[in-house]
Amino acid sequence: MKLFNTALFLVCTLLFCKVAAQNSEMATVKGGDYLPLYGAADKMVNVESFMIDVYPVTNADFLKFVKEYPQWKKSNVKSLFADESYLTKWKTDESFSGLPNAPVTNVSWFAAKKYCECLGKRLPKMDEWEFAAMANENVPDARKVEAYNQYILNWYETPKTFNKPIGSTFKNYWGVYDLHGLVWEWTQDFNTVLISGESRKDVDKDSNLFCGSAAIGASDLMNYAAFMRYAFRGSMKARYSSQNLGFRCAKDIEN
Secondary structure, three states, X not given: OHHHHHHHHHHHHHHHHHXXXXXXXXXXXXXXXXXXXXXOOOOOEEEOOEEEEOOOOEXXXXXXXXXXXXXXXXXXXXXXXXXXXXXXXXXXXXXXXXXXOOEOOOOOHHHHHHHHHHOOOEOOOHHHHHHHXXXXXXXXXXXXXXXXXXXXXXXXXXXXXXXXXOOOOOEXXXXXXXXXXXXXXXXXXXXXXXXXXXXXXXXXXXXXXXXXXXXXXXXXXXXXXXXXXHHHHHOOOOXXXXXXXXXXXXXXXXX
């Protein structure tokens, strides 16, 4: 029976991988050192090279996932793994609203994590996501480019961008689309940073209670675009979902 269950799991995984192949294109991001917003002003963080999905996961992609794994349908998902907003815009378990190629939203961290794992991938680490997302069309680090930060801030003020199809925004230096401009995105370690602390290793504070009210330890207090992302992440819990929060997958580079 154990062998049968293992074989069945592998078959289901392979089938899901096949139907999800249309959105499986990944880009390689060459790693390096960068200075994040959180922590000490002179503490660089090393990011190893990794791969990340070119586009966010779409409604159509996620529909195929819930068909293969019905425990993640809106009527079946356990409350431990998703709140009441999970897939709230979907009309039924297998009928979403909006465009098939728009980013899926109202998905919990648990569901996003499982989706990636079923494809042999994972959610991007926060530093990986930030490292990839600091690139504009021309340079790998555009954080000091005023027009780039203004573009991100303008997006934050634009309603219902989650209804747009993937690929609507620019292709960045690494060949990745829509890191800014469509939806916020889950990361693997989304709530491990307290901007008000000295580092992510603070053990005397509850990161789940952080609401973005201060930025005492920020390395660049003028970088409001990035600070708003950290604040949003810090206010989330893994079972939460939001209409402007989606995800994409990442993967280690095999040696």
